[in-house]
Amino acid sequence: MKINKQLLDLEVIIPIAAFLLALSGVLTVSSTSQSWSGNPELAMRQLGHIAVAVIIIFSFRRIPFSFLTRKNTLIFLGVAGWLFLAGLGLFGSRINGMCGWYRCGYFSIQPAEVIKPLYLLIVSAILTRRSDRSANFFIATAFSAWWLIPVCLQPDFGTGAIYLTVFFFMAAAAGSKARDILIAAGAAIIPLGAMLWRTPYALRRITAFFSPVKDNLGENWHVMHFELAVSRGGWFGSNLGKAIWSNAYLPFAYNDSAYATLSETLGFVGVVVIAALFFILIGAMFKLSRRANLTPEAGFFISSCATLIAIQALMHISINLALIPPSGLTLPFISYGGSSLSGFALLLAMTLSAAGDQPENQSLPK
Amino acid sequence: MNRRWNWIIAILLLWSMAALCKAFFLAGPGRASRIEEAFKMASGRGRIPARRGTVYDRLHTPVIWDELRFELLARRHLTKKEKLRLNRTLGYDLTISENDRLLLSDLSPDEIKTLQPLIRQGFPIRINCKRERIFAVSAHCREKLQKIELLYDKKLSGSDGRYIVLLDRFRNWIPGSWKLMQKPVPGEDVTIKETISELEAQP
Numbered sequence: 001m002k003i004n005k006q007l008l009d010l011e012v013i014i015p016i017a018a019f020l021l022a023l024s025g026v027l028t029v030s031s032t033s034q035s036w037s038g039n040p041e042l043a044m045r046q047l048g049h050i051a052v053a054v055i056i057i058f059s060f061r062r063i064p065f066s067f068l069t070r071k072n073t074l075i076f077l078g079v080a081g082w083l084f085l086a087g088l089g090l091f092g093s094r095i096n097g098m099c100g101w102y103r104c105g106y107f108s109i110q111p112a113e114v115i116k117p118l119y120l121l122i123v124s125a126i127l128t129r130r131s132d133r134s135a136n137f138f139i140a141t142a143f144s145a146w147w148l149i150p151v152c153l154q155p156d157f158g159t160g161a162i163y164l165t166v167f168f169f170m171a172a173a174a175g176s177k178a179r180d181i182l183i184a185a186g187a188a189i190i191p192l193g194a195m196l197w198r199t200p201y202a203l204r205r206i207t208a209f210f211s212p213v214k215d216n217l218g219e220n221w222h223v224m225h226f227e228l229a230v231s232r233g234g235w236f237g238s239n240l241g242k243a244i245w246s247n248a249y250l251p252f253a254y255n256d257s258a259y260a261t262l263s264e265t266l267g268f269v270g271v272v273v274i275a276a277l278f279f280i281l282i283g284a285m286f287k288l289s290r291r292a293n294l295t296p297e298a299g300f301f302i303s304s305c306a307t308l309i310a311i312q313a314l315m316h317i318s319i320n321l322a323l324i325p326p327s328g329l330t331l332p333f334i335s336y337g338g339s340s341l342s343g344f345a346l347l348l349a350m351t352l353s354a355a356g357d358q359p360e361n362q363s364l365p366k
Numbered sequence: 367m368n369r370r371w372n373w374i375i376a377i378l379l380l381w382s383m384a385a386l387c388k389a390f391f392l393a394g395p396g397r398a399s400r401i402e403e404a405f406k407m408a409s410g411r412g413r414i415p416a417r418r419g420t421v422y423d424r425l426h427t428p429v430i431w432d433e434l435r436f437e438l439l440a441r442r443h444l445t446k447k448e449k450l451r452l453n454r455t456l457g458y459d460l461t462i463s464e465n466d467r468l469l470l471s472d473l474s475p476d477e478i479k480t481l482q483p484l485i486r487q488g489f490p491i492r493i494n495c496k497r498e499r500i501f502a503v504s505a506h507c508r509e510k511l512q513k514i515e516l517l518y519d520k521k522l523s524g525s526d527g528r529y530i531v532l533l534d535r536f537r538n539w540i541p542g543s544w545k546l547m548q549k550p551v552p553g554e555d556v557t558i559k560e561t562i563s564e565l566e567a568q569p
Contacts, residue, residue, distance in 0.1 A: 173370045230392045231400035244543065245404065248534035268393035275386070286375060290368060303371050310378045314385060321388045 010288045011352055015057055017281035018333050018348055022050045022341065024262070024274055025334035031243040031265045032253040042254060042336060049338040053345035060349035065298055065356065069125050078122050078143070081115040085150040092154075097199075098328075100154045110339035112151055112159045113330070117347040119147060120308060123167060124301040127174035137176040140167070141184050145191075152195050158329035160195075162315065164188060166308050173303065209325040223322045225249040229260040230321060237267035254336040256328045259320035274334070278313055282306045288355050298354040305351045309344070408540075410533045411547075415497055416524030419553030421514065423561045430511055433498045436478060438470035441490040448490070455484055488536040507565045514558060524553035 030043040067073060088111065093103040101108045126140040144167050151160050171181055196206070209223060229245045232238050243253060243261045250257035263271050285306035289299040309332050316331040318324045330340040392400070421430040444452070452469075453459045456477060460469055469491065470477070478493060485491060501508050515522065527550030532543035560568075 169374050173374055175370065227392055227396075228400050228404040230389065231397045232404065234393055234397055244532070244540055248408070248532070248540050263389070263393075268389055271389060272386075275382070279382075282378075286371070289371075307374060307378070314378065314381050317385050317389075318381075321385055321392065323385065323388055 010284045011355055013284045014281060014288070014348060014351065017277050017284065018344070019050075019054075021274070021277050021281070021333035022053065024277075025258070025331075025336065025341075026050070027265070028258050028261050028334055029254040029336045032247050032261055045338075046336050046341075049336075049341045052338065053341045056342055056345040057349045057352070060346060061352040063349075063353055065301075065350070065354040068121060068350065068353065069297060074122050074125055077118045078147075081111075081118040082147060082150070084111045084115060085147070087111075088150060088154060096328075098154050098156055100156050108339075110337070112154070112156055113337070113339040113343040114346070116162075116308065116343050117305070117350050119144075119163065120166070120170075120304045120347070121301060121350065123170055124304045125297065127170060127176070128297045128300050133175050134177060134180055136174065137171055137180050137184075140171065152191060155195055155199055156328075157195070157199075158315075158327040161327065162308070162312050162329070165311050165315075166304070169307050169311070170300075170304050173307075174300065205327075206325045222251060222326045226257065226260050226320050226322050226326070229257070230263040233264040233267040233270075235267050235269055237265050237270055252328075255330060256316075256335070257320060258331040258335040259317045262334070263320070278309075278332075282310050285309070285351060288351070291355075294355070301354050302351050305347050308347065405532075408532045408534075410531050410537070410539075412529050412531065414527035414529055414546075414550045416526050416550040417552040418497070418499070418524065419518075419522035419555045421511065421518075421522070422555060422557045423565070424557065424559055425561050426557070427562060428502060429558070429562060429565075430499060430501050430515065433500050435471065435496045435498055436473040437468060437494045437496055438473055438477075438481070439492050439494050440467050440469055441492060444490065451489070452484070452491070455480060486534075486536075486538055503562060503565060507568075510565065510568070514556075518556045522553040522556060525551045527551075 026043050026046050029046045030040060032042075068077075088099055088102070091102060092099040093101050093108070095101055100112060101110050122143060123140050126143060127136050130136060144163065148160060148163055151163065168181060168185065171184075225245070229243070229250055232245045238244075243264045246253040246257055246261040246264050250260055253261045259271070262274060266274070285302055288294075289302035289306070291299070294302075312329060313332050315324070315327075316329045316335075319326050319329060330337055332344050333341065418432045420428050420432070423429050449460070457480075473481075473493065481491065481493065485493070501511060503511060527546065528548040530545050530547055532540040534540050
């Protein structure tokens with residue numbers, strides 16, 4: 001394989017940026033857990049998750065992208081991924097009203113987080129496979145609808161929103177017709193409405209967010225406290241290592257409220273540094289996707305991965321800044337959680353694998 | 367295809383800018399009002415009772431004095447699971463009847479320390495500090511001594527202190543946020559002319 005020096009640089013920048021983000025996640029976790037009990041257990045566990053993520057990146061990047069995009073491989077990954085998700089209905093554990101985890105003693109795994117890269121791989125393969133864009137779009141839509149059924153049944157609104165948003169962005173980038181996208185978006189409202197009707201607390205959160213009258217002791221409680229925690233941080237942070245307000249008032253300060261915790265700990269200047277790391281990571285991925293000697297499929301997949309990271313980060317940050325209604329979403333690489341970190345590590349591994357997918361390397365038939 | 371991805375990148379950048387502007391607003395112009403709101407919502411004020419002065423007899427033996435007791439109270443009726451968890455934490459079985467709110471009347475400092483993590487997690491219990499006035503005389507002398515207490519009430523009372531503290535969503539104190547606003551001034555001790563035996567001997 002020809003080694004392009006510039007490519008090599010990007011292939012180093014991407015994991016380094018991700019690693020630095022993961023380290024700032026350890027700071028976030030220790031800011032919350034140490035406030036109360038002086039117990040660094042969560043921070044130590046997150047370091048363990050990072051070690052696992054590093055192993056995932058170094059092992060899975062060796063799998064040739066051409067092998068991953070073979071028809072049989074894609075079918076196998078699609079079915080296996082769906083069964084992994086659907087099995088939650090029978091064997092999953094319910095935590096905080098959501099049946100989204102498999103638990104085995106001390107360990108738990110959240111399938112929806114881990115298999116996001118598989119979804120991107122399959123959808124990007126469908127959207128770039130043939131020249132008929134309408135056919136590509138409708139096959140991808142049907143697949144996405146099938147994939148999202150178990151997610152909706154958990155119900156995991158945050159993850160569902162991520163999958164939907166990324167799908168529509170990918171469809172637009174693949175050149176799908178605007179009319180087709182609008183029809184699919186309109187059709188998605190029916191199951192979305194059914195989901196909300198089935199879970200009244202979620203509907204109340206959305207209506208309370210947009211209501212002109214704020215019920216700060218009721219449904220707007222979290223929204224108000226997100227703003228208060230971020231404000232407490234000011235320009236340079238209020239309590240390095242002790243996020244008092246986040247810990248006292250925010251749900252899952254080390255996870256769903258990670259940005260607010262970071263903001264309280266590091267201040268506006270600190271979170272700008274974190275944002276810069278995200279810009280570097282996502283920018284490097286987009287740049288990598290445009291290298292002339294990559295296959296179009298690989299380039300599209302890498303751009304989709306960058307888009308997923310960007311959308312999930314922006315959604316999490318927007319929730320924590322009270323720009324959109326609250327939902328449980330992790331901040332990529334930073335929030336506590338082995339499943340989330342492993343899922344994004346797998347995403348990076350597949351990105352680096354795709355970066356080596358040059359036309360001269362393709363020897364296996366599709 | 368690159369052109370379409372450029373549009374998507376532009377949308378993501380616009381979204382980032384909106385988030386950055388909101389973060390800037392909360393850190394700067396919108397900060398003061400929110401900090402004030404946060405303080406009003408989360409601050410709890412309390413009184414630090416002044417130690418009441420001790421009444422001594424002529425031989426400087428304490429006759430009346432203050433004792434501090436810590437009680438464990440339930441905020442509501444505890445479920446079976448909660449009672450088991452409480453027993454496990456304390457290391458012994460509490461006898462709690464259906465309507466009891468008073469779980470333990472005299473907590474030791476070690477027990478208070480053991481219960482703190484449970485309280486911080488929102489367990490429905492609280493620790494109440496109670497001052498008790500102890501009389502080292504028989505019942506019939508107590509009335510006389512209470513009159514003496516009333517006579518010297520101002521001297522014995524002292525003045526209470528005040529503190530301010532931040533409370534979390536379970537209304538527990540946030541560690542590190544306690545601030546003394548006014549130091550308590552303990553009451554003065556009073557010595558009476560009689561001894562305890564002379565008081566007991568009086569009709």
